[in-house]
Every structure is written in C-alpha cells, then in structure tokens.
Amino acid sequence: MLHTHETEQEAEAQLGPARRPRSRRRRFLRALAATAAALSLAAVVLTGLAAWHNTYDLREEHVVIHTGGRALNAVLALPHRGRGPFGVVVFVHGDGPIDATHDTFYRPMWEAFAQAGYASLSWNKPGVGGSAGNWLDQSMADRAAETADAIAWARTRPDLDGHRIGLWGASQAGWVLPKVAATTPGIRFVIAVSPAINWLRQGRYNTLAELTDRGAPPAERDAALARREAGLAVLRRGGTYADYRAAVPSDRAMTADRWHFISRNWTSDATSDLRAVGARGVPTLLVLAGHDRNVDVAETETVYRRELPPRSLQVEHYAQADHGLADLDVIRSETRAFLTAVFAPRSLFTPGYLDSLRTFTRRFNP
Incomplete structure (x- = not known):
C-alpha cells in the first residue's frame, strides 16, 4: 500500500500530463478571446474614427440639372448652418469620367x-452615374x-444668391472656365487649378514629362513623339479614325471614342477667352503646383499674367503639390495615401490650399 504522499504524487503524475494541455488550451482560448475582443474594439474605434473624419460640415442635396435636352445628376452641397x-461655387471637372464628388475628393x-458661406454645385459628367x-x-x-x-439653374433657387456665383475648375477646365467667365454675366470670381493654355503644347509637355519621370531611354522618347506626330498629321488633314489606326501601331492606339473627343478639341487654346475675361475684370485665383507633370505651369502663369490685369489676378504656388494639389509627401507612399484618404482626407491636399480657398472666397461676401 502506498503512503498518502506517494499516492498523491502518483496521482499528480498520472493526472498532470492530462491536465496541463487542458490548462494550456484554456489559457490560449482566453488569450484568443481577449485578442479578438481587442481587435473588435479597435475595428469599432477605427471605423468610428474614419466615419468622423469623413463627415463634413455640409448638407448635400441630390438634384437634377437639365442641359442640351438631357438630365445630369448633380449634388448641391450647402453650408450645414444657415438658410x-x-x-455658390460651380465646379468644372477636368478630364475623364468624373462623378459629382470626384470619388469624394471634392468634399x-x-x-x-461652406465655411466661407458658399454652397458648391457639381454634377456627374454625361454618361457617368446615371447622367x-x-x-x-x-x-x-x-x-x-x-x-x-448649371448656373442658370442655380439662379432659380431661392436659397442661392445669383449675384455671388463663382467658378472652380481644374486641368481640362482651363479651356472651359474662361469661356464661361467671358460670356456669362455676373460671374463674381474664378478659381483655376492647374489649367492648361494650348491643347497641343499641353499634350506634348505631358508626354515628355511622363517619359522623363520614368527615365525612359531616348529611343522610347523618340518613338512616342513619332506616334504623336503621326496622329496629329491625321487630325490636320481631317482624317478618320481608320486613317489614325493605319498611322499608329494598334497596341498604342486610343479608342474610337477618345479619338473623336480629341478631334473635337485639339485646336483648343484659352488665350482669347482669357483676354475677354481680363477685359471684364473678373477676379481670378490661379493655383499652380510645383510638381505638375500634366501642365506646363510656367507657360500657364505667363499667359494669365499677360492677359489678366494685375488687380484681378492672384497667383499661388504650392511647391510640394502634384497636378491635383495633393501633398507629395502623402501620395509618394501608396500605404500612406490610402490611410490618409480613409482617416484624414483633408490632409490629402497640400498644406495651405484649403485655407486659401476659404480666404479667397470670403472676399466676395456682402
């Protein structure tokens, strides 16, 4: 017969190996549960943080604008407070299939x-988002x-002041803003962000800038310029899309829709319209980026200063911004750009730009 102490040791030895795994499993499950709870809490916090940072001091109203016999789906973003x-600032998009919010980038x-007391009006381009x-x-x-x-529509709204209508536009809007400001009575101001002057010179600049950015060898540069000149030769003689496809390698050719779009617009030049805007004395804020690979900002500034009187032109340079006024330090990292877009979307823009919009626009309040 074993002594009690020996019996207890033997029992412990027999039970120990069975008990220890169960104890480890319990500890593991408790740790797993705690980790899951912490992750769930973190997810809730991060979701709430993202929602908070993506909540704007605005009242957005979905409206429809009729133009040229068709309906465009639009957003009217009103200040959150006040009647x-x-x-109202009317938004004019750049190139591409852009919706009213520009994938939330406009908000x-x-x-x-809105903080300056202005509503914003923007619409889905034709063929985008139900327009x-x-x-x-x-x-x-x-x-x-x-x-x-769209301006005429805005002037029918009793909650909008038809005497305080301004324009904001970027990139390709550089050929639209001056036309509108030169021909539409009562435009109080224009904000032109990275606008181009001449379609052909802009296209050549963009081609060369992108090739330089990626360190393309001379042979690639020469081939790109040759393709460009071949396409332009077809445009100059009024050729068809089939003529264009015959002149340019198929793997480098644009779509038929894009070709027809360019054939309608390749002679665009903003100079004469800017001259008319200057004659009207429309106050203009010209915003230029230090790292613009789409537009030759030196040419743009030269023409704006030549065609607009100094008293009506304000020029601002943002050295650490790209073509869209995004902060280069943010967008150089895809991870940082994504996290910023989710948790701090206002910080996507280069420092000072949003403040400048507020300050400039307040000048036109009663």
Whole structure:
C-alpha cells in the first residue's frame, strides 16, 4: 500500500500530463478571446474614427440639372448652418469620367467653401452615374454651355444668391472656365487649378514629362513623339479614325471614342477667352503646383499674367503639390495615401490650399 504522499504524487503524475494541455488550451482560448475582443474594439474605434473624419460640415442635396435636352445628376452641397441665400461655387471637372464628388475628393473643398458661406454645385459628367449622354461627345464649347445651364439653374433657387456665383475648375477646365467667365454675366470670381493654355503644347509637355519621370531611354522618347506626330498629321488633314489606326501601331492606339473627343478639341487654346475675361475684370485665383507633370505651369502663369490685369489676378504656388494639389509627401507612399484618404482626407491636399480657398472666397461676401 502506498503512503498518502506517494499516492498523491502518483496521482499528480498520472493526472498532470492530462491536465496541463487542458490548462494550456484554456489559457490560449482566453488569450484568443481577449485578442479578438481587442481587435473588435479597435475595428469599432477605427471605423468610428474614419466615419468622423469623413463627415463634413455640409448638407448635400441630390438634384437634377437639365442641359442640351438631357438630365445630369448633380449634388448641391450647402453650408450645414444657415438658410441663405448662399453664394455658390460651380465646379468644372477636368478630364475623364468624373462623378459629382470626384470619388469624394471634392468634399474637403466643398467644406472649405461652406465655411466661407458658399454652397458648391457639381454634377456627374454625361454618361457617368446615371447622367444622360457621353462626355466624350463634348467639345469645350459644349462643356461651357453645360456649365452656363448649371448656373442658370442655380439662379432659380431661392436659397442661392445669383449675384455671388463663382467658378472652380481644374486641368481640362482651363479651356472651359474662361469661356464661361467671358460670356456669362455676373460671374463674381474664378478659381483655376492647374489649367492648361494650348491643347497641343499641353499634350506634348505631358508626354515628355511622363517619359522623363520614368527615365525612359531616348529611343522610347523618340518613338512616342513619332506616334504623336503621326496622329496629329491625321487630325490636320481631317482624317478618320481608320486613317489614325493605319498611322499608329494598334497596341498604342486610343479608342474610337477618345479619338473623336480629341478631334473635337485639339485646336483648343484659352488665350482669347482669357483676354475677354481680363477685359471684364473678373477676379481670378490661379493655383499652380510645383510638381505638375500634366501642365506646363510656367507657360500657364505667363499667359494669365499677360492677359489678366494685375488687380484681378492672384497667383499661388504650392511647391510640394502634384497636378491635383495633393501633398507629395502623402501620395509618394501608396500605404500612406490610402490611410490618409480613409482617416484624414483633408490632409490629402497640400498644406495651405484649403485655407486659401476659404480666404479667397470670403472676399466676395456682402
């Protein structure tokens, strides 16, 4: 017969190996549960933080603008407080299939304008987000007429001040803003962000800048310029898309829709319209980026200063910004750009730009 102490040791030895795994499993499950709870809490916190940072001091109203026999789905972003009538900034998009919010990129700007007492009006381009038509069917004159119709619509709203209507536009809008400001009565101001002057010179600049950025060898540069000249030769003689496809290698050719869009617009030049804007004395804020690979900002500034009187022109340079006024330090890292877009979208813009929009626009309050 074993002594009690020996019996206890033997029992412990027999039970120990069975008990220890169960104890480890319990500890593991408790740790797993705690980790899951912590992750769930973190997810809730991060989701709430993202929602908070993506909540803007605005009242957004979905509206419909009729122009050229078609309906465009639009957003009217009003200041969160007050009944108006508010001034309104009409947004003119750059190139591409852009919706009213530009994939939410516009909202920080809408908020800046709202803080200055202004509403913002923007629409889905034709063929985008339920808007009728096809934006690739438009000339710059068509886009200007569309913008004028949007202004006319805004002037029917009792909560908007038809005497305080301004324009904001970027990139390709450089050929639209001056047309509208030169022909539409009562435009109080224009904000032109990275606008181009001449379609052909802009295209050549962009081609060369992108090749330089990626360190393309001379042979690639020469081939790109040769393809460009081949396409231009077809445009100059009024050739068809089939002529263009015969002149350019198929793996480098643009689509038929894009070809027709360019054939409508390749002679665009903003100079004469800017001269007319200058004659009207429309106050203009010209915003230029230090790292613009789309537009030759030196040419743009030269022409704006030549055609607009000094008293009506304000020029601002943002050395650490790209073509869209995004902060280079942010967008150089895809991870940082993503996290910023989710958790601090206002910080996507280069420092000072949003403040400048507020300050400039407040000048036109009663």
